[in-house]
Amino acid sequence: MPKTLFDKVWDAHVVTEIPGGNQVLYIDRHLIHEVTSPQAFNGLRRRKLPLLRKDRIVATADHNVPTINQHKPITEPLSAKQVRMLTENCAEFGVSLYGLGHPYQGIVHVIGPELGITRPGITMVCGDSHTSTHGAFGAIAFGIGTSQVEQVMATQCLLLTKPQKMRINVDGDLAPGVTAKDIILYIISQIGTGGGTGYFVEYAGSAIRALSMEGRMTICNMSIEMGARGGLIAPDQTTFDYLKGREFSPKGKDWDEAVAYWSSLPTEEGAQFDVELNYKAEDISPMVTYGTNPGMGMGVKEAIPVSSEVHNKASIDKAMKYMGLEAGKQLENHPIDYVFIGSCTNSRIEDLRAVVGLVGNSKVAEGVTAIVVPGSQQVSKQAISEGLDQKLIAAGFEFREAGCSACLGMNEDKVPAGKYCVSTSNRNFEGRQGPGARTILASPLTAAAAAITGRVTDVRELI
Amino acid sequence: MKPFTKLTSSAVPLPIEDVDTDQIIPARFLKAVTRDGFGENLFRDWRFDKLNQPKEDFVLNNPTYSGQILVAGANFGCGSSREHAAWAIGDYGFRVVVSSYFADIFRGNALNNGILPLVVSPSLLDEILQTIEVNPAAAFTIDLEAQTFKNETTGTVSTFDIDSYKKTCLINGYDDIDYLLSQSDLIDKFERERIDFSLK
């Protein structure tokens, strides 16, 4: 029977099946960070268990770190404590840590791929829901809770029921100004934040194949925003070209063998999915969200719906109250206060290049605070070597150091209550960017356009 | 993990859809390094205003409603993988969350912390909410062994699904980790025997 990419990778990792349908799944790679790991390390200590496989776990500090003066001690005591605990735990248990000051430090989902830790055909977990990002390489990657972090530390395995399979095909060509972020915001606006619950999603079709690895990561990253367990994309030449020569990528004869294996992974003709959805790239325009979950999105020229297929009137009314917006009205040209370019969705070098390309000689609009937070030290270094930082600073952006930053506002980078922020991150939940903050999710291009006009803008009119 | 077998309690209604983990426990409260004390900040920004005064219109601040069962709208627990959400719910005193469906990661986290995520049909969810509206003290009984949910007011008994392994864990207070450790020979064998193309 023809098999899907998902089945091939999953089935190759099943250690055993237990009565009731749960399977013991072997985990190849485990990424950890400071927020969801301390209780897991405590658990190991309490149970007097060793860390089973030190060579399969990598740590970084990202959620809680400042993005200014990272070389100085963290001033916020609780954040400082959490980061210190990570350092101590990693030292005690022998975990490789790319902590503050390390040239590989960065958002966990940015550093995995850029170091070649992520690769096709593996299983990968992290105590973070956006672990789905790594699926862009044809890996089975998903977020787990802290109890499961402890399980993987102790046994390198998880007990899981196999998710169902969904394939989402996007065919055709994207119009200029429309990006991978717009594709995924469009899909989520169509199926809602719960539409993928219980499924692992494979993204396919010519519009997906045409994307760079950065674009594919943006798509897989937001799989969780439709409730999917994870997302993945078949590995191909684009994947291999990206991975070749990376720090932990296979080398020499191992590389050739790996590529041969990876090439055998894509879904075969005729393989069955539980659900299959089809979209046309031509139907997608630059997207913005108007509400308080990522499913509340629309084309930038559209009016905010009064109710939709996936959101009833009560939900939209509640969101409008929080956002200070009105259903039935347009969001285009609405004034904004902040622009945040960063997060594991859109903080890679390609995103920064796109922003600089769009901004050109323009300046950030009067009254707008615009910050750019590279996803990792390596992205930052690359941006500096290309002179992107200077161009951004000249235009009036702040260029920060690597971390999660205003994506979730655990550090100092928060959007004040009532202010509007066009953000390239992945969640517009109430309070996500700070208590009372009002988030409008968009692509890096749309965010850059908003920065220079000071309004929600159709980026197509600037290119 | 605290075992769960049978519970009779009144319930707290939260008829909002897509309640995300950032509402259950906002990110700024994730800085703790232990599992305790999160109940204080459960639904923090819905529960308290900027000056940390309780918001009267939020259900947890309304003395009319109490109990160990939280009844919420569809897609409860969407968003982040933070287990702190389940810890906050448990620490506050809830043992059961009832909804028409749960986000996957939250459901797993709840089960790993002895909290039962109980899935009911959308119509039963409406019926439960109506019962509570009429009588905030209305009692409900959950019998995990029998997999039944009883509305003590109307007398309706419905059954619910739960996978047999997870059910055993809840009833006995077992963690997955206990089970996985018992499989260590198989895990070891798997590691030795598989051809690990992917990780060379």
Ligand code: SF4
């Ligand atoms: S950037 Fe945002 S979404 Fe990504 S890992 Fe950090 S906090 Fe989570």
